[in-house]
Every structure is written in structure tokens, then in C-alpha cells.
Amino acid sequence: MATLAHDGHGDGHNEALHHQFENIDQQNESYVVGMWTFLVTEIMFFGTLFVIYTLYRSMYPMDFYLAHEHLNIQLGAINTCILLFSSWLMVMSVHWAQRGNREKVLLYLGGVLACAFGFLVIKYVEYGSKIKDKMVPGPNFTTDPEKVHGANFNYAQLFYGLYFSMTGLHAIHVIVGILIIAALVRLWWIRAKSVVLDYIPTELVGLYWHFVDLVWIFLFPLMYLIPKPH
Numbered sequence: 015m016a017t018l019a020h021d022g023h024g025d026g027h028n029e030a031l032h033h034q035f036e037n038i039d040q041q042n043e044s045y046v047v048g049m050w051t052f053l054v055t056e057i058m059f060f061g062t063l064f065v066i067y068t069l070y071r072s073m074y075p076m077d078f079y080l081a082h083e084h085l086n087i088q089l090g091a092i093n094t095c096i097l098l099f100s101s102w103l104m105v106m107s108v109h110w111a112q113r114g115n116r117e118k119v120l121l122y123l124g125g126v127l128a129c130a131f132g133f134l135v136i137k138y139v140e141y142g143s144k145i146k147d148k149m150v151p152g153p154n155f156t157t158d159p160e161k162v163h164g165a166n167f168n169y170a171q172l173f174y175g176l177y178f179s180m181t182g183l184h185a186i187h188v189i190v191g192i193l194i195i196a197a198l199v200r201l202w203w204i205r206a207k208s209v210v211l212d213y214i215p216t217e218l219v220g221l222y223w224h225f226v227d228l229v230w231i232f233l234f235p236l237m238y239l240i241p242k243p244h
Contacts, residue, residue, distance in 0.1 A: 049218045053225050060229055063183070067176050067236060075243040077169035081162050082240045084149060085177075086140060090238040093136050097227045100129035104220045111209070111216035116202055119216065123199050126223065130192045137185055144174070151175040177237055184233060187226045194219055 071078045107122035148156040151171040156162065162170040198219050201209045209215050 046214070046218070049221055053221065056225060060180075060183070063176070063180050064232065064236075067180065070172055070176065071240075074166070074169040074172070077165040078173050079240045079242055080165035081170040081173040082237065083163045084144075084147070084161060085238050086143070087238050089136050089140050090234050093133050094230065094234045096129050096133050096136070097230050100126050100133075101224055101227045103129065104223050108213065108217050108220045111213040114210065114213075116205065116210065119202050120199060123195055123202070127192060127195055127199070130188055130195070133188060134185065137181070141178075144178075149174050150178065180233060181237065184226070184229055187229070191223050191226050194222065 103122045103125040107119050107126065110118040110122065144150065147161055148154055148158075149161065151174050155167065155171050155174075157167065165173075198209065198216060201215075
């Protein structure tokens with residue numbers, strides 16, 4: 015069945031082909047262009063936050079370094095490994111989708127979902143620890159200099175404001191990814207023609223998930239691995 019995803023060169027008989035397209039190649043090209051357009055807008059969205067972070071960190075390098083020492087590097091590293099592994103699982107799910115192997119697609123997509131939930135559980139533990147220590151910016155932000163490791167309280171709040179904004183936005187994307195992957199799993203489970211006869215929908219979900227993983231690859235060193243300024 016998987017060969018149908020590669021054959022549609024004009025006869026229009028592929029059952030996965032929608033009526034508004036001339037052939038399956040045109041349909042798949044429109045899917046891919048649409049997804050990359052969406053990802054470009056996401057890159058610009060996150061890019062703005064990265065630029066803001068870079069500017070403030072260049073202005074207050076020592077305060078950012080001192081404030082970041084309260085983060086749990088071990089948990090951040092574990093989450094990094096989880097997302098990297100989930101990317102491999104997603105690659106394998108697309109690989110088997112191309113070959114029409116429903117059982118293995120479901121197996122690997124299930125693994126991606128497990129990793130995504132694991133990531134959120136660890137992030138929940140991290141956030142809980144920060145809330146307990148009053149590291150959330152606002153009127154109740156800690157006044158204990160040991161909690162910010164001697165950093166200026168205002169600049170420490172700035173660091174944690176960016177931390178919660180950027181990692182929180184990323185966590186929202188993980189949750190959206192879970193919903194999308196769960197929907198994809200259901201389509202494969204019921205043998206929907208849109209995914210069984212054409213691997214492109216699975217590949218597009220994979221592109222989104224790789225983007226989510228890539229964002230974290232940048233967030234982890236920027237937030238957790240700040241080098242001590244000279």
C-alpha cells in the first residue's frame with residue numbers, strides 16, 4: 015500500500031487524493047510547503063524571545079550566571095536526552111509509515127508519546143521546585159540572596175521571567191505535539207486512508223516534533239549551561 019504514496023503521477027486514482035488536487039504529488043507538495051511556512055512563523059516567534067534573552071544576558075552576564083545556578087542541570091539534561099530519543103523514535107515511525115507497516119508505526123508513535131509525557135512530568139517537578147522556592151517573578155519573588163546566589167534581585171527576576179516564558183511556551187508546544195500525535199495514532203489505528211495510503215501526513219507531524227526538539231536543544235544550554243563571565 016505504501017507504494018501508492020509514490021505513484022500518483024497523474025491518473026488521480028489514489029484513494030488518499032483529495033478532489034482539489036490533480037495528483038498525489040501536487041497534494042503532498044502543498045502539504046510540505048504549508049508545514050514549512052508554519053514552521054518559519056514559529057521560528058520567527060521563538061527567535062524574538064531568543065533575541066530578547068541574548069540582549070539582556072549581554073547586559074547582565076554575571077547576574078544571569080548567578081541566577082541560573084538555582085536550576086537543576088541534571089533534570090534539564092535528562093529532558094534533553096528524552097527529547098533526542100523521541101526524535102529518533104519519530105524518524106523510525108516515518109520510516110515505517112513509508113513502508114506501510116501499521117504495527118511498527120503505532121509502536122514508535124507510542125514511544126514518542128511516552129517520551130513527551132516523561133518530559134512534561136520532569137518539567138512539572140522543576141516548576142514545582144521553583145514555585146516552592148519563590149522563584150516566580152512578581153511581588154512574591156524571593157528575598158533570600160542564597161536562592162539567587164548573590165545576583166541582583168531585579169535581574170534575577172528578569173532571568174526567571176525569560177526562563178518561565180521560554181520553557182513554558184516550549185512546554186505548550188509539547189502539549190500540542192501530544193494532541194497531534196495522539197490524533198495521528200488514532201488515524202493509524204482505524205486504518206484511515208489519509209495516512210495508510212500516504213506517508214506524508216506522518217512525515218509532517220514528524221517535522222513539527224523535530225522542531226519542538228530543536229527549540230529545546232537551544233534552550234537547554236542557554237538556560238542551564240551559562241558559562242561564568244570573565
